[in-house]
């Protein structure tokens with residue numbers, strides 16, 4: 001049996017009979033062990049590079065509601081104001097537990113999704129041991145959309161909003177004033193009767209009026225069935241439901257919320273169709289239901305790109321300050337970054353501020369949302385190319401015995417990491433740096449350290465069939481590698497399109513096939 005859950009055009013796969021879970025460690029309060037390299041490894045834990053003290057960046061834009069999500073916040077900036085490791089006396093731990101995404105509440109508590117073999121659930125986890133200290137499961141036969149769970153801070157406690165593909169919306173309260181913390185279901189609303197045939201729920205997010213917004217959709221990735229229509233709607237605090245139905249368009253990503261506006265990108269239906277139109281939408285709750293504040297079409301091409309997941313845009317919308325939105329199109333020959341105004345412009349054409357072609361013609365695709373940042377000098381967005389990326393593990397055709405198989409071969413994918421700068425005034429958007437980086441994971445920017453933390457493979461070793469993996473720290477301003485830590489070798493340490501997160505205590509967590517890799521600066525670190 002194999003379970004998958006999907007995160008922003010990326011899929012976390014769980015093999016139940018996993019050959020890697022060998023060592024038992026009875027000292028821990030669960031069955032979590034360390035991850036074993038599935039190929040011979042020579043330098044696990046090795047630090048290469050130098051210890052940085054880069055100038056901190058300006059703190060990130062605070063979006064309301066104040067949310068913790070897979071893309072870090074309600075604007076999907078992919079950034080955190082917590083300090084990640086700088087590389088000083090760094091230590092690595094590995095854990096054979098598969099949980100994601102990591103959501104942090106202000107008290108330092110961690111809630112994560114667990115796609116367990118007996119069903120998907122929420123866990124309160126110990127930030128150090130990653131052992132579950134509390135658990136919440138939905139009613140029978142409800143499959144949670146773990147990728148896009150939202151946590152809202154509520155004093156020392158938190159509220160977790162999670163939907164099921166079958167059409168239920170759950171509000172779960174985490175109470176931190178008791179130990180262990182408790183989870184209580186405070187709402188369970190079935191919206192399946194307002195969906196169109198063939199639609200599944202995908203997204204759920206609060207706005208600042210306490211409306212719960214939802215969209216249908218599916219991440220094609222491994223197993224998703226293409227949807228041909230979309231429902232976008234909201235549930236008021238008194239449980240009234242309003243919807244809008246979109247024909248011939250499908251959601252394949254997360255959504256963004258800033259105050260009362262919800263941003264949704266749609267693409268052509270995933271089925272066999274020649275429709276090449278996608279749309280960017282802004283919605284609000286109006287007196288008469290869902291109000292389309294603006295919409296603008298984009299070029300979604302005629303087909304999926306090799307290695308890509310998405311039929312249309314592969315990016316969850318990233319808000320840039322309170323001015324712009326970054327998504328990519330899905331044009332056939334070359335992908336472009338599209339920067340839209342958040343507020344409605346006079347006419348549809350003016351909604352797009354600028355369009356920046358990225359990566360090489362004939363070899364460009366993006367399936368992970370931008371990492372965005374706003375400063376007093378302007379805005380920037382970093383994106384990675386995943387054209388011809390190797391498949392997700394385990395693929396429809398692979399079994400656990402293929403752990404060191406071709407899905408690890410990242411030499412086949414087109415290289416490309418790019419930072420685009422968007423000016424405070426005007427529309428002269430420019431590429432600031434472009435590097436031959438091969439990355440398929442979801443990286444994170446720490447504004448405190450100025451480092452972009454990602455996950456990469458040694459390409460020379462890969463040419464020899466040795467899959468050696470590193471957590472990498474790159475300078476946000478230049479894209480240059482500052483340091484890297486070797487995590488392990490073989491498919492068990494492949495990131496498999498998963499993301500990372502940074503906790504309040506500075507610990508960095510990276511998801512891999514075998515579980516979670518954690519890095520932390522050691523004693524003596526500032």
Ligand SMILES: *[C@@H]1O[C@H](CO)[C@@H](O)[C@H](O)[C@H]1NC(C)=O
Pocket residue numbers: 029030031
């Ligand atoms: C550990 O694994 C055993 C055997 O699979 C299982 O019975 C037990 O419930 C597990 N314990 C925890 C804490 O998950």
Ligand SMILES: *[C@@H]1O[C@H](CO)[C@@H](O)[C@H](O)[C@H]1NC(C)=O
Pocket residue numbers: 040041042461466468489
């Ligand atoms: C590890 O060391 C062995 C023996 O020295 C060598 O054959 C192999 O290439 C090395 N592997 C890596 C990934 O460096």
Ligand SMILES: *[C@@H]1O[C@H](CO)[C@@H](O)[C@H](O)[C@H]1NC(C)=O
Pocket residue numbers: 140141
């Ligand atoms: C769950 O699904 C199974 C298989 O479809 C079905 O037999 C069972 O009645 C369902 N249980 C509930 C509580 O809906």
Ligand SMILES: *[C@@H]1O[C@H](CO)[C@@H](O)[C@H](O)[C@H]1NC(C)=O
Pocket residue numbers: 157173175176177178
């Ligand atoms: C949290 O639990 C404590 C102790 O049971 C209780 O007094 C408090 O009201 C709970 N808080 C919430 C928000 O439910």
Ligand SMILES: *[C@@H]1O[C@H](CO)[C@@H](O)[C@H](O)[C@H]1NC(C)=O
Pocket residue numbers: 107108109156176177178
């Ligand atoms: C807040 O949460 C922390 C950790 O979750 C807990 O130790 C502390 O007692 C809580 N404080 C209050 C006032 O409930």
Ligand SMILES: *[C@@H]1O[C@H](CO)[C@@H](O)[C@H](O)[C@H]1NC(C)=O
Pocket residue numbers: 197198199225226227228269271272
């Ligand atoms: C979408 O349309 C295609 C082509 O008409 C069809 O094969 C497919 O079943 C539809 N998908 C859904 C979810 O209805």
Ligand SMILES: *[C@@H]1O[C@H](CO)[C@@H](O)[C@H](O)[C@H]1NC(C)=O
Pocket residue numbers: 247248249274275276277278279
């Ligand atoms: C493609 O989809 C758009 C919806 O954005 C629709 O307006 C248009 O008519 C469709 N074109 C075709 C050829 O189906």
Ligand SMILES: *[C@@H]1O[C@H](CO)[C@@H](O)[C@H](O)[C@H]1NC(C)=O
Pocket residue numbers: 064258259322
């Ligand atoms: C959102 O609301 C806050 C608080 O009212 C305000 O400071 C901020 O400017 C608003 N953001 C936008 C984009 O309007």
Ligand SMILES: *[C@@H]1O[C@H](CO)[C@@H](O)[C@H](O)[C@H]1NC(C)=O
Pocket residue numbers: 391395396397
């Ligand atoms: C599985 O194999 C079939 C037939 O060889 C091929 O068409 C398909 O693309 C493969 N799927 C994956 C995910 O590799």
Ligand SMILES: *[C@@H]1O[C@H](CO)[C@@H](O)[C@H](O)[C@H]1NC(C)=O
Pocket residue numbers: 406409411412462463464465
């Ligand atoms: C990895 O892919 C490259 C390029 O397609 C190929 O030449 C090489 O043989 C592959 N390596 C392995 C070990 O399969």
Ligand SMILES: *[C@@H]1O[C@H](CO)[C@@H](O)[C@H](O)[C@H]1NC(C)=O
Pocket residue numbers: 089091521522523524
């Ligand atoms: C490195 O950190 C560890 C604990 O994480 C500590 O025991 C050790 O003394 C530190 N080493 C140095 C050189 O500070």
